[in-house]
Amino acid sequence: KAGVTQTPRYLIKTRGQQVTLSCSPISGHRSVSWYQQTPGQGLQFLFEYFSETQRNKGNFPGRFSGRQFSNSRSEMNVSTLELGDSALYLCASSGTGRRTGELFFGEGSRLTVL
């Protein structure tokens, strides 16, 4: 069974630009969550989508947005990039049933903002 796939793995942007990151969840998983990982703040929750609807949201500014498609693939977008947005962005999918709660993470998209 294929794992969670995130693209691109690495990208460099400049301040003021925008970026779109993509995530393909494990087949059959309908929940996709996004986390920002930085050395100083650790893993911070951005948002979660389930069946194309945002189900939970973290404490990030409106520049951070996301969406989910009917095939459960998800994208997140960051507009007007700031230096502080440099981070590893992790996507995680989860299923239902006995293993509800377990997140399966991708390897992340490392964003550098210059």
Add this chain to the structure above:
Amino acid sequence: GENVEQHPSTLSVQEGDSAVIKCTYSDSASNYFPWYKQELGKGPQLIIDIRSNVGEKKDQRIAVTLNKTAKHFSLHITETQPEDSAVYFCAATILTGGGNKLTFGTGTQLKVEL
């Protein structure tokens, strides 16, 4: 909201020794406490979890204990091996049918020395 504190931030042990990582949480309603292991260049992976109706759970060399009264939980790794070297994250959440929103600790860098 939930706040999770994790200690120590770094831990160095000799191969074969035990390692203990401790976390405290703030929201007494939290009922699900997973532990994730993150190896270099990879996304976090669930290694063990515990729910609030259980005080202890073991899986081979790994065990987790939960003290709901004190609102703290700990990860115990026995007979450590070099492949245990990684960053470990604790997390807490209220697990309901309404989705996943994990609050993570800031991580512990475990180094197992030969």
